[in-house]
Amino acid sequence: MTQPTETPPPPQKDEFHTGAAMIFGGFLTVVALGLLLLLMNVEWTWEYWGGTNADKSGVLRNVILIIGGPLTLGFLGWRSFSAHRQANYANDQRRISISGLQVDRYQKGAQLLESGEMALRVAGVLTLRELVRTDRDDTLAMVRPLLASFLRAPTPPFQDRIRPLVEVEPEYIYRRKLEQEADILEALEALAASTEDDEVFARKTPLPAINLREAFLPQINLRNANICRWDFTGSTLPLSSFFQALAAHARFVKADLERANFMKAMLFGADFSRADLRSALFYGADVSSAHLQARYWDGWYIGDSWAWIDQIPMMPDGVEYPGILYAPGPSNRHREEHYLARTRGYPKHATRVRDGISSHHALP
Structure with missing residues (x-):
């Protein structure tokens, strides 16, 4: 027959009591001062502390100051510590x-x-x-x-x-x-306003993506909106306006963008793979490092878009990018000036390396 095992008592919590600690600290301070005075062979006479004609009230005052000074400093320290803890507690409650x-x-x-x-x-x-x-x-x-x-x-x-x-x-x-x-409209505007422009142009940390896959949003107006890293994969967006929008690294894979307006938009690194871009406008759009392997091309006015010469967008097999090319300048100076100035459209101070084709030219 097995004997029941005794349940160990719960461990007691070690609690710090500030008042008791201060009293004990004061007592130790008095004891330490007494021992110090004994080691110094101090005499407890009025003549020792105040001379022959000692002022007893002055001597008493000095002794009280010697003993009470450390206690007062300790009390003030305790009050300061207690006030600090109370302030932290109030801040925690507020949060x-x-x-x-x-x-x-x-x-x-x-x-x-x-x-x-x-x-x-x-x-x-x-x-x-x-x-x-x-x-x-x-x-x-x-x-x-x-x-x-x-x-x-x-x-x-x-x-x-x-x-x-x-x-x-x-x-x-x-x-x-x-x-x-x-x-x-309000939801689109709220999403577009949730990202600061400085986060886009600084290009320091990747922005969190917004998932709008398979959305049915024809003819939406996102003019001047900040839609960087938005994911429109498979969405229906014909006749929509992205005029001067910030759409760096946005995904338009398999999206319906027929007759969409991307004029002067920032499309750095955007992905248009297998998208429908028939009759879409890209006048002055920055398509540097973009993926432009679209599914439909007829009537796409790509010739007036532009890119940096070292960041030419990816095109379908057998198709050369026909847009305008700019030089980034020594040490990328013109490129950095363009993005830091938050300029939309063509770079103002960069050197044009190659002109684009006619805006009414249709790619095969």
Whole structure:
């Protein structure tokens, strides 16, 4: 028969009591002073401390100062330490309170995005955008994926009204001017505003990608928007405007970009592999290091785009890049000046090495 094993008592916590520590420290200080005085053969007489005609009140005052000085300094140190701990505790409570409020606002904004009413969805987008504005560092990583998911999902009533017509008649979106819903426009604007331009032109750290794969967003307006590293793979974006947009390293793989406007856009390193670029405009667009192996080419006015001579974009087999080429200058000076100045369009001070073909030339 096995005997029951005794449960060991829980370990006791070692707690630091500031008051007890200060009293014990004061006692040790007095003891140390007493021992010091004994070692120095101090006599406890008025004549020793104050001379023949000793002022007893002055002697007493000096002795009290000798003993009370260290105790007073210790007390002041304890008060300072205690105030510092209280301030840290108050700051921690404030951060916890702010974090809780941010989570509540985030949840409220997410719930509003699921509403069937337009005004509530717009309110949800604006709530999330304000959340990023007030505390960018802690909320940006949460808000951007949520807004991107909102744009990818079927958004009533635009999707319900337009998509069935496009499935029956694909040319519908090319013959009609579509008015995007306010919630879509607000979400796109909020996403575009979530990245500072300085982060793009400094080209220091890669920006987090925004997933808009398979999105149905025909005729969207992203003029002057910051869409660097956005992923539009397989998206439907015909007749959309990317005029002067910052789209460095954006992905448009297999995207429908027929008649899209990329005039003066920054497309450094963008990927247009197998995209539909029929009649897309690229006047003054920076396509340096871009992947331009598009699926459809007829009518693509690529001749007025430009690139740095050492960063010529990748073209389909057998096709030479026909755009304008510029020299980056000694030690890349002109290239750095162009990006640091946040200039859109052609470089102002770089030397043109080669002119492009006519803007109305169609590639095979």
